[in-house]
Amino acid sequence: MPDIDPGSLPERKRGSGVKMVYDLLRDEILDLKLAPGSPIDEVQLAERFKMSRTPIREALVRLAGDGLIETLPNRSTMVSNIDFLNLSTFFDALVLMYRVTTRLAAQNHRAEDLPSIRRFHEDYSAAIEARDTSAMIATNAAFHAAIAEAGRNPYFAGLFRRLLDEGRRILRLYYQSYDEHFPQQFVDEHAEIIAAIEARDLEAADRLGKVHAEQIVAQVQKLFSRTGKLDIAL
Amino acid sequence: MPDIDPGSLPERKRGSGVKMVYDLLRDEILDLKLAPGSPIDEVQLAERFKMSRTPIREALVRLAGDGLIETLPNRSTMVSNIDFLNLSTFFDALVLMYRVTTRLAAQNHRAEDLPSIRRFHEDYSAAIEARDTSAMIATNAAFHAAIAEAGRNPYFAGLFRRLLDEGRRILRLYYQSYDEHFPQQFVDEHAEIIAAIEARDLEAADRLGKVHAEQIVAQVQKLFSRTGKLDIAL
DNA sequence: TGTGTTCTATTTGTCGACAAGAAAAATACA
DNA sequence: TGTATTTTTCTTGTCGACAAATAGAACACA
Numbered sequence: 001m002p003d004i005d006p007g008s009l010p011e012r013k014r015g016s017g018v019k020m021v022y023d024l025l026r027d028e029i030l031d032l033k034l035a036p037g038s039p040i041d042e043v044q045l046a047e048r049f050k051m052s053r054t055p056i057r058e059a060l061v062r063l064a065g066d067g068l069i070e071t072l073p074n075r076s077t078m079v080s081n082i083d084f085l086n087l088s089t090f091f092d093a094l095v096l097m098y099r100v101t102t103r104l105a106a107q108n109h110r111a112e113d114l115p116s117i118r119r120f121h122e123d124y125s126a127a128i129e130a131r132d133t134s135a136m137i138a139t140n141a142a143f144h145a146a147i148a149e150a151g152r153n154p155y156f157a158g159l160f161r162r163l164l165d166e167g168r169r170i171l172r173l174y175y176q177s178y179d180e181h182f183p184q185q186f187v188d189e190h191a192e193i194i195a196a197i198e199a200r201d202l203e204a205a206d207r208l209g210k211v212h213a214e215q216i217v218a219q220v221q222k223l224f225s226r227t228g229k230l231d232i233a234l
Numbered sequence: 235m236p237d238i239d240p241g242s243l244p245e246r247k248r249g250s251g252v253k254m255v256y257d258l259l260r261d262e263i264l265d266l267k268l269a270p271g272s273p274i275d276e277v278q279l280a281e282r283f284k285m286s287r288t289p290i291r292e293a294l295v296r297l298a299g300d301g302l303i304e305t306l307p308n309r310s311t312m313v314s315n316i317d318f319l320n321l322s323t324f325f326d327a328l329v330l331m332y333r334v335t336t337r338l339a340a341q342n343h344r345a346e347d348l349p350s351i352r353r354f355h356e357d358y359s360a361a362i363e364a365r366d367t368s369a370m371i372a373t374n375a376a377f378h379a380a381i382a383e384a385g386r387n388p389y390f391a392g393l394f395r396r397l398l399d400e401g402r403r404i405l406r407l408y409y410q411s412y413d414e415h416f417p418q419q420f421v422d423e424h425a426e427i428i429a430a431i432e433a434r435d436l437e438a439a440d441r442l443g444k445v446h447a448e449q450i451v452a453q454v455q456k457l458f459s460r461t462g463k464l465d466i467a468l
Numbered sequence: 469t470g471t472g473t474t475c476t477a478t479t480t481g482t483c484g485a486c487a488a489g490a491a492a493a494a495t496a497c498a
Numbered sequence: 499t500g501t502a503t504t505t506t507t508c509t510t511g512t513c514g515a516c517a518a519a520t521a522g523a524a525c526a527c528a
Contacts, residue, residue, distance in 0.1 A: 014488060014511060015307045042480075052513045054288070057481090058295055065299035073249045074480060074519050086388075093389035100330070154320075155327035159393045248481060248518055276510075286483045291511090308489050308510060475524070483516075494505065 017051050021059040029068050029079055030168040031134055032176075036081045040069060066162070082169055084224070090166060091221075095213040097160040101144070102209030104151030106197045113150035117194060120146050125187050133175045137168050143190060147197065174223055189215070251285050255293040263302050263313055264402040265368050266410075270315045274303060300396065316403055318458070324400060325455075329447040331394040332378070336443030338385030340431045347384035351428060354380050359421050367409045371402050377424060381431065408457055423449070 012020075025045075028034045045056045060077060063069045071077035083090075105113075120143035127135035141164040148157040189212045196204040246254075259279075262268045279290045294311060297303045305311040317324075339347075354377035361369035375398040382391040423446045430438040 054512055058291070061292055061295045062299055065296060089387040089389065092387060096334070153323040153326060155323065155393060155397060159389060163389060288482055473526075481518075496503070
């Protein structure tokens with residue numbers, strides 16, 4: 001395994017270790033650098049990050065809280081599997097949260113929210129031109145998470161962020177098998193969504209969020225039905 | 235502080251300590267036995283449960299993940315405050331989740347789900363007759379959580395459970411000031427909801443969930459506007 | 469050779485101790 | 499007396515070590 005070696009400084013600030021481990025492992029899981037089902041070894045991580053098992057363990061507890069890893073009592077802990085059998089429940093929740101958060105953003109956003117939303121929009125566009133799959137997926141999630149923040153409902157934003165995380169893993173599979181297909185269409189839809197939010201057009205925002213979500217869901221479902229779902233994942 | 239002393243057995247099973255601490259603290263927080271803002275001392279908890287700080291800490295990390303406590307870096311950790319200024323976002327999320335989970339239960343429930351739902355319904359009814367406020371609040375949350383489970387969407391169920399938890403704290407305030415008022419009406423509404431679920435009437439379930447939720451929200455809002463919100467909480 | 473049992477090894481859960489950070493107390497100084 | 503600085507104290511974050519639990523290996527036995 002390539003050692004990422006975060007800085008090679010033996011000097012770390014007191015409370016920063018857990019956050020670093022948490023963030024790094026989270027990204028590696030969501031980018032499928034750590035495959036679903038692969039085991040997580042506390043001792044190995046402790047050596048890799050040059051710290052004791054205690055902060056490693058705390059990071060793992062938090063990841064388990066996010067549902068990203070699963071721990072069997074007294075036995076191994078592993079990266080959570082993607083539940084392909086219940087994908088429809090995931091899509092249901094995703095579509096509804098797309099709608100709700102976009103609508104609330106149109107209703108509750110402030111002027112200062114738009115620049116950061118636009119910035120993620122541009123990052124996403126740039127990622128598509130650069131054909132950088134990881135960046136594409138991450139910036140898309142960041143774009144919609146920013147919209148959810150502008151909607152100013154922390155409960156919806158929290159669920160949506162979790163769904164977008166899980167979506168990062170699923171989209172990863174999607175783009176691994178179809179590298180040549182890049183959704184320019186999504187860029188245009190993002191622009192429309194921004195316009196509806198800025199115009200405070202609740203109905204349009206709702207409708208566009210719904211269409212955009214169903215667009216993505218349909219593409220992923222088409223892919224999975226064509227490939228037979230499991231040959232990629234297992 | 236009254237020492238609850240969980241069994242006074244020095245013999246505990248290996249992995250059970252954290253769960254016990256987590257469950258107990260969670261209940262104490264949700265029942266307002268631990269007031270919002272009150273400090274949490276790891277050493278004190280370690281002595282109370284007769285275990286080392288390590289498992290205590292793990293339980294606290296999980297509670298922080300649930301948003302029930304907040305930790306200031308290198309400084310104290312305390313029970314999360316109830317955000318009265320943003321109550322409307324809470325109510326928005328609550329109403330939508332009432333609707334969605336009830337509708338999904340009408341759509342996806344299986345025969346074996348109904349007995350446990352009915353049992354919580356009866357527990358709630360019994361709690362009202364017994365004038366047991368804590369039990370009333372807890373069984374009401376359990377009733378709706380069971381409906382959400384029957385809806386078989388873990389994402390919605392997870393958010394809803396979190397909202398019901400927060401609702402337990404808010405309802406606690408509500409009933410502390412109006413002990414004499416007991417909502418028999420809610421029992422009847424619960425019965426209607428069960429009937430709609432059993433009949434697989436999606437629209438009725440949706441509508442009843444919405445009405446039921448707005449009923450509760452309206453009562454709590456009326457109370458808070460009458461008392462000026464903060465004199466109870468602070 | 470197949471099955472049940474004991475032993476070993478690895479990994480997790482828990483512990484007690486120590487050190488860093490920050491608030492509070494004590495002191496110095498104008 | 500009021501303010502700045504040092505000291506003290508108390509809590510948290512981290513560490514290394516040990517013990518329990520489990521899986522797998524080694525073994526016994528038919």
